[in-house]
Ligand SMILES: *[C@@H]1O[C@H](CO)[C@@H](O)[C@H](O)[C@H]1NC(C)=O
């Protein structure tokens with residue numbers, strides 16, 4: 001149990017982390033920034049299958065597949081959703097983690113089925129940066145990560161110890177003129193969690209399918225890691241080719257969040273890591 005708590009806290013997956021201290025402390029700049037993670041967290045952050053990466057069409061192999069996405073309960077509106085500021089990002093969870101009740105993703109060449117755990121965002125101080133993955137060297141202003149764990153494991157704490165433990169769906173955000181109404185419940189929630197280590201009930205729960213691009217048929221796939229310490233190499237990554245919109249006013253609300261030192265949370269992305277000969281696929285579902 002303790003070990004699980006410890007792992008989950010470190011991974012920043014369970015957040016407020018029941019106030020287990022992350023040891024050592026990490027951030028996105030200075031002496032605890034990404035360049036120092038390999039020495040601060042040598043077990044995995046110094047590994048050779050790290051994330052994010054540049055999703056480059058020069059490196060990928062194209063695969064055509066009929067294995068449609070199966071997005072179970074992605075259309076359910078839960079009774080309650082929790083939004084948290086964990087000092088590194090804004091994260092949203094359901095109140096239940098029972099895999100028979102939470103959304104579940106399979107198909108899309110994943111092989112296994114994966115239960116939803118949480119989603120969170122990475123964003124820039126400016127619109128020219130913010131995403132973790134890049135596509136053909138282009139960085140986007142923000143990236144959404146929907147984190148799921150393999151339903152063959154009991155908890156996400158167990159899953160982060162296994163090579164096939166997690167599946168993360170990544171969605172790029174692009175600046176648009178109009179507000180994205182599907183993001184409104186989250187944007188409204190941000191003003192309630194400005195301070196680090198705060199959490200609130202989201203006033204308007206919504207369905208996860210609202211966060212996916214309209215067309216999910218084209219995506220990049222590779223094996224990598226958590227993009228935050230302890231950087232466990234346990235993630236089957238999917239990054240959709242199509243993005244979702246966000247307005248300037250909406251992205252500004254993310255930039256108003258504060259970290260533990262009361263600095264604005266911005267540029268909370270890890271730079272791209274080397275592919276190191278890994279297989280990178282671009283999959284087109286037909
Ligand atoms: C996850 O979804 C798959 C496909 O719809 C289904 O067969 C499986 O029972 C679901 N798992 C859970 C725990 O609900």
Ligand SMILES: [Zn+2]
Pocket residue numbers: 120121122145227
């Ligand atoms: Zn992330």
